[in-house]
Amino acid sequence: MDLRREIVGIDQQVPLLDGRLVNYVNLDNAASTPAFHRVKEKVDQALDLYSSVHRGSGYKSLISTYLYEHARQIVLDFVGANPDYEVVIFGKNTTEAINKLAHRFPFKPGDMVLTSLMEHHSNDLPWRAHAQVVYAEVEEDGRLDMNDLEAKLKQYQGKIKLVAITGASNVTGSMPPIYEIARLAHHYQAQIMVDCAQLLPHRPVMMGEPDTESHLDFITFSGHKIYAPYGSGALIGARQFFNRGEPEYRGGGTIEMVTLQEVEWAEAPERDEAGSPNVIGAVALASALQQLQEVGMEAVAKHEMELTSYALNKLQGIDRVRLYGPTDPNQVDQRVGVIPFAVEGMPHAKLAAILGFEGGVGVRNGCFCAHPYVLRLMKIEREEFLTYRQQVLQHNRADLPGFVRASLGCYNSQDDIDRLADMLEGIAAEEYKGKYEPDLQSGSYYPVGFNYEDLGKAFQF
Numbered sequence: 001m002d003l004r005r006e007i008v009g010i011d012q013q014v015p016l017l018d019g020r021l022v023n024y025v026n027l028d029n030a031a032s033t034p035a036f037h038r039v040k041e042k043v044d045q046a047l048d049l050y051s052s053v054h055r056g057s058g059y060k061s062l063i064s065t066y067l068y069e070h071a072r073q074i075v076l077d078f079v080g081a082n083p084d085y086e087v088v089i090f091g092k093n094t095t096e097a098i099n100k101l102a103h104r105f106p107f108k109p110g111d112m113v114l115t116s117l118m119e120h121h122s123n124d125l126p127w128r129a130h131a132q133v134v135y136a137e138v139e140e141d142g143r144l145d146m147n148d149l150e151a152k153l154k155q156y157q158g159k160i161k162l163v164a165i166t167g168a169s170n171v172t173g174s175m176p177p178i179y180e181i182a183r184l185a186h187h188y189q190a191q192i193m194v195d196c197a198q199l200l201p202h203r204p205v206m207m208g209e210p211d212t213e214s215h216l217d218f219i220t221f222s223g224h225k226i227y228a229p230y231g232s233g234a235l236i237g238a239r240q241f242f243n244r245g246e247p248e249y250r251g252g253g254t255i256e257m258v259t260l261q262e263v264e265w266a267e268a269p270e271r272d273e274a275g276s277p278n279v280i281g282a283v284a285l286a287s288a289l290q291q292l293q294e295v296g297m298e299a300v301a302k303h304e305m306e307l308t309s310y311a312l313n314k315l316q317g318i319d320r321v322r323l324y325g326p327t328d329p330n331q332v333d334q335r336v337g338v339i340p341f342a343v344e345g346m347p348h349a350k351l352a353a354i355l356g357f358e359g360g361v362g363v364r365n366g367c368f369c370a371h372p373y374v375l376r377l378m379k380i381e382r383e384e385f386l387t388y389r390q391q392v393l394q395h396n397r398a399d400l401p402g403f404v405r406a407s408l409g410c411y412n413s414q415d416d417i418d419r420l421a422d423m424l425e426g427i428a429a430e431e432y433k434g435k436y437e438p439d440l441q442s443g444s445y446y447p448v449g450f451n452y453e454d455l456g457k458a459f460q461f
């Protein structure tokens, strides 16, 4: 199946600075992917049948309830979870899912979470609020330092209750060996949570049987990063775990019975899904997973590995272009297609702006919600960091550290990489047309004369 044809908006033309129209090249999939046609169609179908879920008595309510509950089964199946043991809790996104788990985990004073230096803030800050956090080191090229991870597990044995690790970095694409980490975590009497926001769209993920050493105890992911941008995400873990304790949010849907004196909480997953659920989001997420299952995640991974290898080879050959993270085109089995780069001497925000305004190429720049990791990759010491901090506090973000990131989806092609590489060659040779100026407040660059309001012409509310 040609997944490119499955992407909504794939032929969308966008205007360039000189007025030409070109097909948009989206290389910002790590932030959000476009939707699959299947997802859009299933959402349309579901909307015809949509009504209130759970306690509604009409036909449409019954169907909507069925769709919502059936979506859970599809999600469990996709990640090789055991429906007798595990449960899906739907929510908005990975950030919400991790916050929920951090809130629900029965930490006692002195308990620790082991995470790593390569995490997205969403897999770091929630833990800081509930436990003491220790960080496994990373190697110079951004890969997880497995020796340090094990050393920390050993050092804090008995205190570390959970290892919270990303399945793939949103900055370098590097993939920690999650099943090996699961074995280590269990060996040292800890559980493991894998942040699958970046991994699930690109590789098969199997939670495995609960009684095995490599079993993943909890996983989290977001629909909008896996071709279903309809506001849904998931947290998966043992039903028994979520049947204990009080929910993070309280209210309708979370209870069995309430009197003025007492509350009987509902069982999982309802206990942790306060308020009216996002039925359409769940349908969208399940439809996207079905689409990927039909294609096969091995096929998705193979295509993306070939493309990543192609991109690494091409970008490395361009003068003034510097790649960060692992750069070996022959080791693409240990990373997903997230490629950080810079053009020497050029602010990353300016580079990203030129790619967008003059090449129709969508990328992302900055520190990617992973400040400690980016500072480490860029070898920025504390003293230098403090000057940047001062600038930010003075509302000047024009010159902050960071780089540009190109991130691939299952539908990207060699032509997309060629467009990026051609643009970079031109930019590195200072061949671009616009005059770009920074907006101090946001740190973004825009060509002189650009008016944000003009974008409104592309879509009428």
Ligand SMILES: Cc1ncc(COP(=O)(O)O)c(C=O)c1O
Residues within 6 Å of the ligand: 030, 031, 093, 094, 095, 096, 120, 122, 123, 166, 168, 169, 170, 195, 197, 198, 222
């Ligand atoms: C590795 C990783 N974890 C967590 C998140 C947070 O995901 P969301 O914004 O969907 O909550 C992201 C988002 O970029 C991510 O890349």
